[in-house]
Each structure stands twice: as C-alpha cells, then as structure tokens.
Amino acid sequence: MSIWKKSLAVVLSGVLAFSLSACSSQDAAGGDASSGKVIKVAYRKFGSGNKGLENWLKSSAAEFEKAHPGVKVKLVPIQASEADFFAKMALTMKSPATAPEVVTEDTFMISSDAAAGYLEPLDRYVSGWDEWNQFFEPVQRGMKAEDGKIYGVPYSTDTRGLYYNTNIFKKAGLPVPWQPKTWEDVLAAARAIKQKVPGVTPFWANVGKATGEATTMQTFEMLLYGTKDRLYENGKWVVKSPGFLDSLKFIDQIFKSGLGPELSQVLTGQAGDIVANQMMPQEKVGIVLNGNWVPAAWKETGPAPWKEGTKVYQFAPMPTQHGEAPGHTSMSGGWALSIGAKSKEKDLGMEFIKIATNKEHQKQYSLTQGDLTPRKDVAEDPEYMNAPGTVFKQATSFLEFTHYRPGNSQYPSVSTQIQAAVEAVAIGTLTPEKAMDQFAQNVKRMVGADKTVEK
C-alpha cells in the first residue's frame, strides 16, 4: 500500500516537472512550424477601432505567402488597452522564444525600444531599397533612434485638431465654419454650447490614464505646443514652465465649469470608442479634440456607419494659446513596422514589410483605417486625397505647422507621468500647480535631476 502511495507521488512529481519543462520547450519552438518557415507579425487589437489595420495585415500576408511559397505568416494580435500594450510588446520582444519578426511600433516607442535592444536597425535594408525615398522626409526622420540608425518603416502618420458639430454650433449661435483664434475662443464656444444646447457635452478630450499616450498627445501636448514652452529642449526635460501650468489650467477649467464629458465615459480605456462610435454619431458632443482618424469609424464597413459624419462634424485647426504665430498647432506621430532584434527570420520580415508598405497596400490601409499616409505617391493619388468620409485634405494641411514628440528613449516613461497629472487635474484631486509639482518630482526621479530644467 505505502509503496504504491510513494511511487504514485514520484510519478506525479515527475509528471509535474516534465510538464513544466515541456511548456517552456514548446514556447521555444515558436509556433507551429509544421513545414517551412514561419514569420510572426504582432500588432495591437482593441475594441472595434482597428479592423482596417487587421485587414491590411491579412491581405499583405496573403500576398507575401504567394510570393514566398513555403513561408507562413502568423498574425499575433495583442489584446490590450493602449496603456498596457507597450509593456506586453516589450515582454514579447525581450525573449528570442517569443520575439516576433515584424511588430507595429508607435513611433514614440522607437527610441526607447531601440535603446533596449528590442529592434533591429534597418539601414542595411533600406539603403538598397528604391522605394524608401517615397516616404516623407519628416516622417523618415521619426524612424531614427538616438544612435542615428533607422528602426522602422512608417505606415501611417497623423495630425490632430478640433472636430465641431455644425448643427450644435448653429443652435448655440456660433459661426460655421468655425475658426477659433485662441484657447479663450474654444472655451467661449464650449460655454455657449453648455448654455444654449442642453443635453450635449460641450467639449471632449482624452484625459484618462487608461487612454495612455492618447491623453498625452491628443490633449496635453496639443495644448502645450500651442504655448511658448516645450516638453524637451536642448537635451533636458522641461518639468516646470508657464506653458505646462497653463495647459493643465485649461483642462481644469473645462472640468470645473462642467464643460467636459462624464468621467465614467472618458476615464476608461474605451473612451476613444465611446466618443467616435456613440457620442459623435448621436450628436451628443459639441467639440472634440482628437486625431484625423476618427471619421474612419463612420465608414460603411466601420463600427458606426454614418454617411453625413464629416459634413456634420468638421475639422478645424487647434489655435495657439493667445493666437501666437503661426496661429495654429498640431501634433504628429504615427506607426511603423519594425523588426524584432531577437527574431529569427529578419530578412523575410523585411520582405513582408516591403510588401505591406508598398503603394497599393498603403492606400488600402489609409482608406480603411483613416490614417494619413506617409508615402508621397499615395498622398498625390486623387482617390486618396478626395476620399469621401475622411478629413484627409484638412488634416494634411495641418502638417505645415505640426510638431513631433521628443525622440528620446525616456519619453514613454515621462509620458505616463503627464497622463497621471492630467487625470488628477480633470477629476479635481490635484490643483494644476500641485499636479505640475508632482510631475516634476517624478520625472526628476526617473531621468535624473540633472537632465531636467524648470522655467
């Protein structure tokens, strides 16, 4: 009897140990390489927002598999809110067992992930690639990390501005087309809406930590880069400045005077979906500070089809604080395809990237996902420029006065501190002054006090 028990224990612990080691060896095999090679393409999947991206990758994969018989493309969707995506991606790229050949990188992560050794420099690939000079020069520059090497091939870029509802504006007695000259104009319009059009959210902007980089870029930096101050200057982080404080004060004013959205709508990770798929189609919001991709949700194939969308909501440039030259401001970023430094089939990965970023696939992507194209030949294409239900024309004109984020490897960490400050001000737990103090303190800890400056 006891011998039985003992041998059973031995067998069980053996099985346990074996199954543990079996797990890890299976991971190392990296998917189902039944025949030939497999390249993995990892991207972010969320809510209803990026079907265009998924379809683009699928059709690119189909073309790639046709051109490379015996090689399979495995799409690896990473389900995560914007705030969690980058950590998941970093963990995937850390190990050779899981590192995907091709990854979608938000351009603000390029410097940081390159410095971490997650990304492969692409210089040797793009130097002999005749299509590389088809990409706009400022977008190309954004592909470079601090070491001067290129780490991605862009597939989208963007600008940001103010969507305003023409019907609501007329009801509120506001001019259409609307051309705000200062922040005060924006606030005044929001106040007029609150007063004259009840049941409508006057002003909407991302202010939550859950919306991650969208809060930093679409909201905070759209304000900050309309002041005289910047976030990063001469190799130092500007942790305190009048412009920083005024930007937080703007957010404070919006929420204190009841001009902003319900916190339960805007603090969740789905805030972007809620405003684009529900509030805007239902005409429940007057002004929306957001990016050029929003109308993609209203396409026939999108999550909230709405033909008149871009007639009802028009896209105006964001004014500078007091109307300082050049009068308007915008922020641009975008996404790129990069190659995982620890992946196995880098050459095949690059072949995939070349197919996915060719003219035909790029156009397909821009038209379905609603992102601006980084390619000159697509930008000149009349089918793209005059695409119905988009704001490509206005959005492209914002490129004249747009700004890019600091290409510094610490930026992603600093950005999360901005999000914390913005959320704290929006919900009213911190005054703008206190929030800036905390921001300064946290950034000094992260990057070192010697790399910061106060103005």
Add this chain to the structure above:
Amino acid sequence: METAKIGEAPLAGRKRTSSQTRDHLRAVLFLLPAWVLLLVFFFGPILLTFYFAFTNMSLTGEASQQLEFVGMANFSAIFSDPNFMTSIVNTLVFLVFSALIGQQALGLILALLMNNRSRTFRRMIGALVLTGWVTPEIVVAFIFFAFFSDSGTLNTLLGTVGMEPVKWLYEYPMTSVVIANIWHGTAFSMLVYQAALGGVPKEVEEAAMIDGASAWQRLWRITLPMIKGSVVTNMVLISLQTLGLFTLIFALTGGGPGVQTETLPVFMYHQAFVSFQLGYGTAISLILLLIGMIVSMVYIRLLKVKI
C-alpha cells in the same frame, strides 16, 4: 508501514540505524523534486526580487540593457513619492474596511447565526455566501462593474424608487471596491469560524448559561477566547490576501479615478509595467512584503497566540 516498524522494533540497534538512514535517504529522495521546484520557482524569484529592487531595471530604454546597481536610490525615491503615501493609506483603508471589519466581522456573525440551526438553513445560507467565494476575482469585478456602473443594476433599482443615479465608481470608488471584496471574501472567514465554533464544547457554554451569563458575556468570555487561535489564523490569512489583492481593483477601477483606489499592488503594477520602471516596481513589492510580515506579527503579538 506502521506494522512493519512495530515488527522491526525488537531487532538489534545496528540494524535499526541502518534502516533509519535508509529511510532518511528515501525521504530525501522523495522530497528532492519538491525542493528543486521550490528552489527554482519560489526562492529563485524571491532572491531576484531582492536584487532587482536595488537596480535601475527598466522594461524599455537603455536601462533594460545595462542593469546598474543603484543602492538605496529606489527606496529613497519611494519615500518621497507622494503617490506612495497615498497608496499606503489606500491599502490600509482597504485592509481595515474590507478585511478586518467587513470579512472578519461579517464572517463571524454569519457563523454565529448559523451555529445550532437546522441543517437546511445552514446549507442554504452557506451556499449563498459561498457563491461569492467560488466566483473568480475577475468575474467578481465584472459583476460589480455591472452593478455599480452608470446604468447598472444599483442605479436601475434606485431609479424605480425615484432616486437620481449615482456614479458609484467615480464618486465612491473606495466604498465600491470594499463592498465588492467583502462580497467575494466573506465566505472564507465564515467557513473558518464555522469550523472553530463547531470545536467549542457545548458543556462549557451550558455551564456558563447555568451560572447566569448573558449571551453577550458567553460570546465575549467563553466562545471568543476559545477560538482565539482561529481568529488570528483567519486575520493573518485574509490580511495577506487583501494586501496582495490586485485583479479585483485593477479590473473594477484600475486604481482610479486618479489614485483614489490605487493600493500598493496596483501602484506597483503602474510603476513597473505602465511607466516601465521595473526596478522601482520591484522595490515597492519588497515593501509590500515587509508590510505583510509586520501586520502578521502584530496580530500574533496582540492576541498572544502561538502558531
């Protein structure tokens, strides 16, 4: 086994020792797999945690390639981080209200009420309370999100009696997570106390009753002192569990709005995986470990129980 030993007992000393060493060897052999697993998957990570807490480890950027030893820098930064103090206070509030007052007291009351009742009654109430316990944390979070959200069950109920809807998760976020955790965890305390009360001999209580002790006196003077051991064990267990609770809060409020429900584990997650500061996050986890140890020691000292 037992019979074999008894049979061997009268044999000569030398033979016994050799069979003892053989037994020892065998025991070691059988324990070996468990020890190896513990070393690799338990002690290894703990040692690594100690090490990483003193480095600038990061999830991305230069620091993720070049690990540098930064001494006490993480800890001195933690203690000057205003959000750390907020999260300590949040953790303690959460601990006191959801674990000590909520689960502990409610569990004891339920167990007392169910004591000496009919079997059907006990089974029905027990099953109801256990529903919360068997529901996985993430599901509990979804249930309570549906309950507390703007157009959720609670607001619909309030609406039927003509009351204005309340944004529970934004206006009373801490209360909401405390209630969710009480619902989830009370069954555990109830089970522990049921078992403990079952072990209190009826004679003692009856004797007290004959001596004229009131129900309250019997509870305070007889029952509670007799189950003191279980009280402490339960306190330690649910305190440690509550201190480390992550999923429920993270899924229900994400630590927000702002930092209003950011307890230490959520704070640690945000620092390590959202702000990419792995070293800093690891240092926070060490402090969490320390707090857990201190809290347990305090209970044991206060109630003077040997475990």
